[in-house]
Amino acid sequence: MKKKIVVIIGPTAVGKTKYAIRIAQNLDGEILSADSMQVYEHMNIGSAKPTDEELATVRHHLIGEVDPLQEWSAAEYQKKAKFWIDEMFSRGKLPIICGGTGLYVNSLIYDMDFSTAKGDESLRKELQLLADTMGGQALHDRLTKVDPTAAERIHPNNIKKMIRAIEVVETAGKGIPAFDGVFQKSGDYDSIMIGLNIDRQILYNRIEQRVDAMIEAGLVDEVRMLLALGLTEDDNSMKGIGYKELIGFLQNEYSLKEAVMKIKQNSRNYAKRQMTWFRRYDNIKWFDLTDTVNFEQSVQEVTEYIQSKLVV
């Protein structure tokens, strides 16, 4: 029988962190983050990392472990995450995956093979140049020649996706594994999927409050510090919401007030996209937190649900 992992997902600011910690305590688990920004060192406030206190309560993995100057990718994530899951199993701990990065979650709950082709910087640059000078259609034509199936799936405006598709074919000799919207569940373990959601308007309000709190907690200084470390707006880590907008402010492109508005805006849009992604999961148990008045009781409900699934 395959071993079981718990996966807690939901839009940003819904309260995943708090739930995951309490559930880990209840079920003798450890938390494995599935968050593309929280993996980075020094990016604490803006990525809404768990606090030091929280990190001390339950052991966490893949939080603050990557130098933001370093290259990082979903493939890298998958490799390390799987390592940690096995490691937790070996110590008898229940792995609790918690995070809002859909692709990272997919890389664990489905069989996804990122190994076929590594990134090829020079080819990427060449293709980007082609797109810049000749337009997206030219790239799409080229993709059609080497991988018609992929070309059918990818819109000519989606430069990034086309570049990757071409890269895969030209370096690996075959295209991205075809998929028809049906994912193959992971062969390594079974996932108990928990979705946390809340009324949209309430979520949006929480996001705005949290952004204000981040600013008060010193987000601007955090960004200053990262820039001082040599990070620039071109680094992926600095493309995170809360970071890219403040760079603009620090470069005097707009006021702090405007930067804050942009952060709120982008966070809201992000939350929405996350929901689009998560709604596709079947076998997920959604918990609507809209009317939750008692946090502990709510945690208890989720815990009991997981327990019922662990026994089966």
Added chain:
RNA sequence: GGAUGGGUGCCCGAGUGGCGAAGGGGCCAGACUGUAAAUCUGGUGCCGACUGGCAUAACACCGCAGGUUCGACUCCUGCUCCAUCCA
């Protein structure tokens, strides 16, 4: 009191006789196999499954009220509000 510019759909904003009004934002929905907090797509007056229907009865119909015209957001008149400048 005088001069000039302007009041357009949730917001910004284009439009100078055929507009249920470009474009952008927001919002809603969707896609997603090595950058994913990224990248991209569609919808958004109302009804509807539609290349369909509805503007003298949901609402709205380009600040308000009239006028000219087959027809006006676009032209004319008056009023009103805002901005800047002069008194």
